[in-house]
Amino acid sequence: xxxxxxxxxxQLLAHGERAYxxxxxxxxxxxxxxSHIAELDANKAYEYGLMHDIGKFYLSKSEIYKHPRIGYExxxxxxxxxxxxxxxxxxxxxxxxxxxLRYSHEDENEAxxxxxxxxxxxxxxxxxxxxxxxxxxxxxxxxxxxDKLQWYLETYNLDPDEITNQYxxxxxxxxxxxxxxxxxxxxxxxxx
Numbered sequence: 725x726x727x728x729x730x731x732x733x734x735q736l737l738a739h740g741e742r743a744y745x746x747x748x749x750x751x752x753x754x755x756x757x758x759s760h761i762a763e764l765d766a767n768k769a770y771e772y773g774l775m776h777d778i779g780k781f782y783l784s785k786s787e788i789y790k791h792p793r794i795g796y797e798x799x800x801x802x803x804x805x806x807x808x809x810x811x812x813x814x815x816x817x818x819x820x821x822x823x824x825l826r827y828s829h830e831d832e833n834e835a836x837x838x839x840x841x842x843x844x845x846x847x848x849x850x851x852x853x854x855x856x857x858x859x860x861x862x863x864x865x866x867x868x869x870x871d872k873l874q875w876y877l878e879t880y881n882l883d884p885d886e887i888t889n890q891y892x893x894x895x896x897x898x899x900x901x902x903x904x905x906x907x908x909x910x911x912x913x914x915x916x
Contacts, residue, residue, distance in 0.1 A: 726774050729798065734781045739788060743780040745863040750776060753857040753866060753914060760906040760913065764849065772809045772854050775799070779810055789829050793838050805850075811841055812851045813858050816894030818842040823887045849905075852898045856910075859895060866914045869895050 726747065734740045751773030758769035779795030780788055795810030812818070814827055821839050828835040845851075859869040867875075873892065877884060902910045 725771055726778065729775070729778050730781055737781065738785050739780060742863055743777050746861060747774050747777050749861040749864060749866070750774070750854065750857045753861055754853055757853060757857065757902060757906060757910055757913065760908070761849075761902075764853070769850065769853060772806060772850055773857055775803075775806045776809050776813045776854050776858060789827060789831070790834055793834065793841065796841065808845055809851060809854050811838070812845060812847075813854050815842060816852075816855050816898060817890055818845065818847070820887065820890055823891060826887060849901075852901065856895065856898045856902060860911075860914065860916065866916050868911060868916055869899070 726744075734744075737743075751770045754773035755766045755770035758764040759766040775795070777791060777795070778798060779791030779793070782794050782798070783791055792811045792814055796807045799807035799810060815824060815838075817823060821835065824839050824842070825832065825835040828838065856869070859872060860866050862872075870892075873888070873895075876882070877888070882888075899910060906913060
């Protein structure tokens with residue numbers, strides 16, 4: 725499905741190959757976890773994972789922080805469920821404007837648009853599944869979200885703060901929910 729939405733020059737983007745590989749890794753994780761949860765459709769989970777970063781293929785590297793909204797706008801009329809996944813995947817806490825602003829590189833206009841759109845969305849298990857799978861997925865393998873967060877903090881020389889703590893609490897809650905629904909530790913399921 726992703727191929728029909730990729731712009732013709734996507735492979736020329738500096739981040740194109742990485743985004744493409746990461747999208748497949750997220751899709752595989754979502755499908756695998758969903759296949760162990762009775763109320764989820766593993767094929768739908770795969771599709772959601774595959775499409776979650778579609779907005780990245782339409783932006784330069786300096787604007788990539790806008791990809792949740794761009795993906796949402798690209799798909800909202802034809803595939804509203806996937807559009808919602810695009811918009812929500814980086815934000816385990818919809819109500820945390822400060823996190824959205826930080827994610828948006830302090831672009832207040834972008835943060836405000838995303839925050840307003842998120843205010844109209846009700847969380848569901850697919851949203852949480854893709855949020856979690858995105859956080860454990862690298863290009864071609866998986867890592868504990870706690871380790872990925874630590875890498876991010878160290879790479880960008882950030883000190884943990886209340887935003888980081890809230891983010892961590894939400895991801896911990898999502899993992900616990902997925903552990904319960906699959907009746908196993910999802911890290912073990914994913915070979916982490």
